[in-house]
Amino acid sequence: MTANPASAGTAEGWDLFPHDADLGVRGHGPTLEAAFVQAALGLTAAITDKPIEPAGEVTVICTAPDRELLFAEWLNAVIYEMATRDMLFARYAVTIEGNSLKGRLWGEPVDQARHQPGCEPKGATYTELHVAEAPDGSWSAQCVVDV
Amino acid sequence: MDPTRFTKVDAYTWRVEPFGDMRVPAVIYADEALIEGMDDKVFVQATNVATLPGIVGASYAMPDAHWGYGFPIGGVAAFDPETGVISAGGVGFDISCGVRSMVTGLNVADVEAVKPALAEALFAAIPAGIGSRSEITLSDDEMDAMLAGGAAWAVAQGWGDARDLERIEEDGCMAGAKPDAVSDKAKKRQRREMGTLGSGNHYLEVQIVDTIYDETVAAAYGLVPGEVVITIHCGSRGLGHQIGTEFLKEMVVTAKDAGIDLPDRELACAPIRSEVGQRYLGAMRAGTNCALANREILGHFARRVVADFFPAADVSLLFDVSHNTCKVEEHIVDGERRTLYVHRKGATRAFGPGAPSLPDALRPVGQPVLIGGSMGTGSYVLAGAETSEEKSFASACHGAGRAMSRHAALKQWSGRQIQDDLRERGILIKSPSTRGIAEEAPGAYKDVDAVVETAEKAGLARRVARMRPLICIKG
Numbered sequence: 001m002t003a004n005p006a007s008a009g010t011a012e013g014w015d016l017f018p019h020d021a022d023l024g025v026r027g028h029g030p031t032l033e034a035a036f037v038q039a040a041l042g043l044t045a046a047i048t049d050k051p052i053e054p055a056g057e058v059t060v061i062c063t064a065p066d067r068e069l070l071f072a073e074w075l076n077a078v079i080y081e082m083a084t085r086d087m088l089f090a091r092y093a094v095t096i097e098g099n100s101l102k103g104r105l106w107g108e109p110v111d112q113a114r115h116q117p118g119c120e121p122k123g124a125t126y127t128e129l130h131v132a133e134a135p136d137g138s139w140s141a142q143c144v145v146d147v
Numbered sequence: 148m149d150p151t152r153f154t155k156v157d158a159y160t161w162r163v164e165p166f167g168d169m170r171v172p173a174v175i176y177a178d179e180a181l182i183e184g185m186d187d188k189v190f191v192q193a194t195n196v197a198t199l200p201g202i203v204g205a206s207y208a209m210p211d212a213h214w215g216y217g218f219p220i221g222g223v224a225a226f227d228p229e230t231g232v233i234s235a236g237g238v239g240f241d242i243s244c245g246v247r248s249m250v251t252g253l254n255v256a257d258v259e260a261v262k263p264a265l266a267e268a269l270f271a272a273i274p275a276g277i278g279s280r281s282e283i284t285l286s287d288d289e290m291d292a293m294l295a296g297g298a299a300w301a302v303a304q305g306w307g308d309a310r311d312l313e314r315i316e317e318d319g320c321m322a323g324a325k326p327d328a329v330s331d332k333a334k335k336r337q338r339r340e341m342g343t344l345g346s347g348n349h350y351l352e353v354q355i356v357d358t359i360y361d362e363t364v365a366a367a368y369g370l371v372p373g374e375v376v377i378t379i380h381c382g383s384r385g386l387g388h389q390i391g392t393e394f395l396k397e398m399v400v401t402a403k404d405a406g407i408d409l410p411d412r413e414l415a416c417a418p419i420r421s422e423v424g425q426r427y428l429g430a431m432r433a434g435t436n437c438a439l440a441n442r443e444i445l446g447h448f449a450r451r452v453v454a455d456f457f458p459a460a461d462v463s464l465l466f467d468v469s470h471n472t473c474k475v476e477e478h479i480v481d482g483e484r485r486t487l488y489v490h491r492k493g494a495t496r497a498f499g500p501g502a503p504s505l506p507d508a509l510r511p512v513g514q515p516v517l518i519g520g521s522m523g524t525g526s527y528v529l530a531g532a533e534t535s536e537e538k539s540f541a542s543a544c545h546g547a548g549r550a551m552s553r554h555a556a557l558k559q560w561s562g563r564q565i566q567d568d569l570r571e572r573g574i575l576i577k578s579p580s581t582r583g584i585a586e587e588a589p590g591a592y593k594d595v596d597a598v599v600e601t602a603e604k605a606g607l608a609r610r611v612a613r614m615r616p617l618i619c620i621k622g
Contacts, residue, residue: 018552020186020214021493046553047277048582065400076392083336083385086278110278117277118582119553120346120622122240122388126395126412127216144216146240146388147347147553 014042026142035139052090054106075124119147159605169197175208176605188214201231210601211548217413220493234416237490240391243438244382245469246517270577274343276622281342294326297436298443307443313506315467325429336385342444346622349381354614383438466515470545497531497543522619523589534606543608547595556591578621
C-alpha cells in the first residue's frame, strides 16, 4: 500500500490499495468533501509523484443517484478532464449538495519528460466502491480504478 | 485460492456446482498451482457471473484469471438472445483491447544490425504514454465513419493494408455499430487519440521467434525460427473507456428497473432485447471498430518505419484478436446449435480448425490466439483447439496476468535499472516514463509459460510458437 507521507497521523489523506490488474484509490478526511478531494489527490499520485503546477483551473459538475455512484462519477470527471485536456491536476476542491457535486481542479498540461507519468486511468469502477462515515464523524471514499 | 473449494474434474478443470442464486456452474481451467495462486475474488466473481439472467452452460475462467471488476479478468460467459443480458462491466472499459502480430520475413541478424536506430525510430513513430498524440485528428464526420468502418476505414484512409482485413476478427469491421449511440463526450475523448498506444500494459514489440511447438501450424502462420515479428497490444483508447464509464452508470440504474438483482454493481447489465441493451451493443460495436482501426493505424506506422530500414520487407498481418468483447456467435449447447452473446473479458476467442469465419490459409489449422507476456520474458502464438468449442465456447487465455500490484512494483524496481538489465539481455526498452517501466517490470507478472501450457493441457488452445522481445515500446 502506498500512502501520502504528509498525511500520516493527520485527519485527512489518501492511500492506494492493491488490486490484481488495476489499483485502488482511497481518500479520508473530516468531511465527505475532504474524502473526495483526497481520493482525487491519490488518483494523481497513482500517475506521477513529480510536482505539478496548479496553473490552470477547470470546473466539473457531477450528479448521481447515490453518494457512492457520485464518488465514481467525480473520479470519472477528473479522468475525463485529464484525458481531453492533456492535463495533470495538483489541487482539488469539492462542494456537495445532496447527490450533486461541483468540483474545481487546478493543474497544468502534462509534460512527459518532467512528470514521467505512469499508468493512464481509464475509468473508476464500482469494485470496492465504498463511501462511509466512521463513528468519529470522519469520512472515507474508495474504489478500484481501471488503468 | 483454496483448491478444496472446487470439485476437481480433472487435473486442469475445477468446477463449482450452483449454489445460492447461481443459474449455472462456474468452471475454472487451471492446474493446481495456478488455482492456489489466484485471488479468492476470482471465485467470488466467477460465481457472481453465474447468477446473471440468461447465462448458458457455465461461467468460465481461463488459466490466467485474476481479480477484475465485475467479471474476473479471464472470464467467459454466454447469454441467450431472448432471456440474457449484455453487461458493460463484462466487456470492460477498454472495449476490444487486443493484440495483433505481423510477420516481417526479416532475419534476426538483419534487425540486430540496426537495433538501436530501429528502436529510436519506432519510439518516434509510435505515440506512447499519457499526453502523446499522433498526426491524426478526426472531424465529426470522420469520427462517425471510423466508428462504422473499423480497420476497413483505416485502410481506405491510407493507414493500412487491404490484405490485413481478412486476418482481423470480423474482417476488420464489426457489423451493427451505431455511431449515434456513442456520446459526444466519448467522441471528444477520442478525437486526438487515433493512432496512439496508451500506457499501462500496452506495448509495441519487435520479437524473435525462438521456439516452434507445432511446425505444421507455424508454417501456415508464416512463423519461422529466427525471424522477426512485430506485435502490438492496445485497444479503443479514450472512446472505449468513456463508453464503458457511461453505460456502467446507466445500467446500474436500469438493471434495477428490469428486475435484475445484481450481486455486484460492477456487473451492471441490461436485457439484450431492451432499449439500453441494444443501444449499448451499438456503442460497444462502434468502440470495437475504434480499436480495430487503432491497431491497423499503429501497424501502418510500424510498417513505415520498417520500410525506411528494409525497403524490400513485406510486413504482413498474421492475425488481430480482441480480448475484451461481446460477440454474437453460434455454439453447440447440449447438442443443439444456438446463437449466443459471448462475453470475453480478458479472454481470447479461439476457434478451432474448420471455423467458417477464418480465412482460407488459416481455416485448416485454426485461429491464431495471441498471448502477451511481459517485456522481459516472452509471448506466445497458440492455435484454437478442436476441443475449445466444447470446453469454453471456443475461448482461451489472453496473457500472463499480474503477480504484483503496480505500487508494489514501483517500490521494488527502478525503471532505469530494468532498462539497463534488459539491455544486457539484448532487449531495448523505449518509454517516455521510467515510472511506467517500473510498474510493468517483468517480475511483476506471472509465469506466462505456465499459463499457456495449462491452456494447452486443458484443451483450450495448442502452442505454436514462442517469441522473445528484442525491442519494446511502452507508454
